[in-house]
Amino acid sequence: MTTAFVQDQWYVAAYTREVSRELFSRTVCGESILFWRTGDGAVTAMSDRCVHRRFPLSEKPSHLVGDTVVCGYHGFTYGADGVCVAVPGQTRVPRTARLRTYPVVEQDSFVWVFIGDPELAATTRIPRAPWLDLPGWTVVSGMEPLAARASLLVDNLLDLSHETYLHGGYIGTPEVAETPITTEVDEEAGIVYVSRHMADAACPPFYANSTGITGRITRWQDIEYTPPCLYLLHSRIAPAGVLPNADGSDPDAFHVEVVYAITPETESSTHDFWAVARDFALDDQEVSDYLAESNRTVVLQDVTALDTLERVISGEPDGYQELSINIDTGGLAARRMLARMRDK
Numbered sequence: 001m002t003t004a005f006v007q008d009q010w011y012v013a014a015y016t017r018e019v020s021r022e023l024f025s026r027t028v029c030g031e032s033i034l035f036w037r038t039g040d041g042a043v044t045a046m047s048d049r050c051v052h053r054r055f056p057l058s059e060k061p062s063h064l065v066g067d068t069v070v071c072g073y074h075g076f077t078y079g080a081d082g083v084c085v086a087v088p089g090q091t092r093v094p095r096t097a098r099l100r101t102y103p104v105v106e107q108d109s110f111v112w113v114f115i116g117d118p119e120l121a122a123t124t125r126i127p128r129a130p131w132l133d134l135p136g137w138t139v140v141s142g143m144e145p146l147a148a149r150a151s152l153l154v155d156n157l158l159d160l161s162h163e164t165y166l167h168g169g170y171i172g173t174p175e176v177a178e179t180p181i182t183t184e185v186d187e188e189a190g191i192v193y194v195s196r197h198m199a200d201a202a203c204p205p206f207y208a209n210s211t212g213i214t215g216r217i218t219r220w221q222d223i224e225y226t227p228p229c230l231y232l233l234h235s236r237i238a239p240a241g242v243l244p245n246a247d248g249s250d251p252d253a254f255h256v257e258v259v260y261a262i263t264p265e266t267e268s269s270t271h272d273f274w275a276v277a278r279d280f281a282l283d284d285q286e287v288s289d290y291l292a293e294s295n296r297t298v299v300l301q302d303v304t305a306l307d308t309l310e311r312v313i314s315g316e317p318d319g320y321q322e323l324s325i326n327i328d329t330g331g332l333a334a335r336r337m338l339a340r341m342r343d344k
Contacts, residue, residue, distance in 0.1 A: 006342050009114070009124065009341070010125075011229050014111040026265075029264050031047070032048040034048035034056075127229070129275070143273045148269070148309060148310035154225070157260055160176060170297060183195075191225065200217075210290060217237055218237075219237055222235075225334055227337045227338050227341060231262060256279075261273035272302075
């Protein structure tokens with residue numbers, strides 16, 4: 001069976017805070033998955049379809065009884081391993097009455113689920129975003145549904161020149177689009193790197209209002225994308241001319257780690273998980289509130305643009321040729337890597 005999704009990979013299905021003793025469903029790579037926590041707090045993941053008549057187990061009146069899920073349609077009951085333990089009107093449970101289960105790991109405030117051959121899960125690397133669950137950092141985060149294919153979000157995030165135009169008044173300034181990028185591809189590690197270092201730039205409101213810097217800044221954007229699903233933006237902000245020390249320490253700069261987990265829902269929709277971690281003003285709730293509101297606004301600006309782009313692309317005739325330039329080298333490298341992963 002052919003698929004538009006990269007298989008045999010870990011994807012972010014939820015934040016750890018989203019999964020509780022309530023039945024919770026999310027579609028990942030076209031597969032509807034039921035998540036819940038057992039009595040000892042472990043996350044379990046299984047198909048969100050009863051084997052009997054396909055009623056979603058996440059829909060009421062389906063419910064948990066201890067560490068079993070009772071289907072709200074006909075009462076088929078499943079253990080945490082997906083095996084049916086009771087059916088209505090008979091004592092014998094059919095051997096085939098079992099739900100597909102998925103390997104699941106909690107890491108860096110995310111719940112990761114493995115899509116593909118479960119035998120490969122243990123040997124497939126889960127990319128890291130340690131700042132999201134690390135002392136010395138404060139995090140704001142959220143998720144927005146995107147009515148567009150995941151590849152459009154990858155393109156968007158790997159070419160930040162759009163900040164100047166789409167996100168002016170928040171994170172965009174003229175210098176972002178004006179400054180050339182460098183792109184490197186580590187084929188062995190499976191990572192695309194894109195960097196843009198601005199030596200003397202205007203300080204956008206996103207950083208001016210959170211750091212207190214009022215003048216020109218040195219602004220570094222170092223992207224690290226691990227296909228198919230995790231994007232990191234290592235952002236360094238400091239007064240213009242202030243550079244890290246020779247030993248690598250950087251006490252006079254502000255550091256922000258922006259994390260996006262890009263999880264396909266269907267071939268034309270995406271879960272856009274976003275998080276902003278900072279190493280300053282750790283206990284300042286006003287800064288947290290400001291960054292949360294501002295970053296969500298920025299994300300929603302992207303959502304609006306990409307939803308529009310999806311409608312345009314889906315209605316195009318075959319063979320339409322797009323134009324790419326220097327700013328697209330990171331995105332094109334990511335496309336090639338994703339295509340190889342999909343076709344292997």
